[in-house]
Amino acid sequence: MITNKIINIVKIKCRLLFRKSYSNLIKLFYKLPTYNFDFNENEMPVKPPILDDICLPPFMGPKDHDDYTSLMKIIMHYKPNNVLELGTAHGNTVANICNHLSDTKVYTVNAPIEKQTGNLVTYNLEQNDIGRVYRNHGFENRVIQIYENTLYMDLSKYIDGKIIDLVIIDACHDTDYVINDFKKVIPFVKKGGIVLFHDTHPSMDNHLIGSYTACMILRKKGYDIKHIENTWWGFWINNS
Numbered sequence: 001m002i003t004n005k006i007i008n009i010v011k012i013k014c015r016l017l018f019r020k021s022y023s024n025l026i027k028l029f030y031k032l033p034t035y036n037f038d039f040n041e042n043e044m045p046v047k048p049p050i051l052d053d054i055c056l057p058p059f060m061g062p063k064d065h066d067d068y069t070s071l072m073k074i075i076m077h078y079k080p081n082n083v084l085e086l087g088t089a090h091g092n093t094v095a096n097i098c099n100h101l102s103d104t105k106v107y108t109v110n111a112p113i114e115k116q117t118g119n120l121v122t123y124n125l126e127q128n129d130i131g132r133v134y135r136n137h138g139f140e141n142r143v144i145q146i147y148e149n150t151l152y153m154d155l156s157k158y159i160d161g162k163i164i165d166l167v168i169i170d171a172c173h174d175t176d177y178v179i180n181d182f183k184k185v186i187p188f189v190k191k192g193g194i195v196l197f198h199d200t201h202p203s204m205d206n207h208l209i210g211s212y213t214a215c216m217i218l219r220k221k222g223y224d225i226k227h228i229e230n231t232w233w234g235f236w237i238n239n240s
């Protein structure tokens, strides 16, 4: 019994070590360039956040960077008509987007616990809890909630063609899921549209390894994904 436990711990440690070594190796060739969006501060006042169940630094997790303000500046700059989010969780980001832009429609996907798979999933949620923040704040009429696992979802059932201006990939952070999610959203992104990847940082510490590695693999395949300076955001712009 104890021997089995030790063997399992050693196996997990070896797997993590192998994964980190692989990621560090491809980082030598495919490290994401860092980009700084130089937005005019006055053009886009960012409101204080709705805080209920917020999942973005500095309001949750580390306090040394501000993913909330970076995201809202991007939102205010692009003023997207249609947003697609993978990973609704309790619906805080959706609520904050709707709070900044009064006409924006948001499609958002989250697997209820019984449909969810993967390792770096952050939450295991019952259907009632998915999106409760945007519902509590009265934004339900602008949101299409999709209760599916991103691995198996068919977005064409909900979205008709290239109508999405901004995508947030923030569901399961395992490398293969992030690659899957990116490939699934591309057919719906308008020319000039932007895809954001959360929990993407060159440190690749802990849960940050999966998405950063996915972005490097996608970069290797020719997608010009960059990292936004001083944030946990990666991004890609659809120039084709």
Ligand SMILES: C[S@@+](CC[C@H](N)C(=O)[O-])C[C@H]1O[C@@H](n2cnc3c(N)ncnc32)[C@H](O)[C@@H]1O
Pocket (backbone or CB within 6 Å): 053, 054, 055, 086, 087, 088, 089, 090, 091, 092, 093, 094, 109, 110, 111, 116, 117, 118, 120, 121, 122, 123, 124, 125, 148, 149, 150, 151, 170, 171, 172, 177
């Ligand atoms: C980091 S949280 C998302 C945070 C959210 N964007 C917010 O505003 O608070 C990740 C979410 O993705 C969901 N998720 C994980 N794996 C998934 C999958 N394969 N398909 C769909 N949803 C998934 C989890 O249930 C969790 O709620």
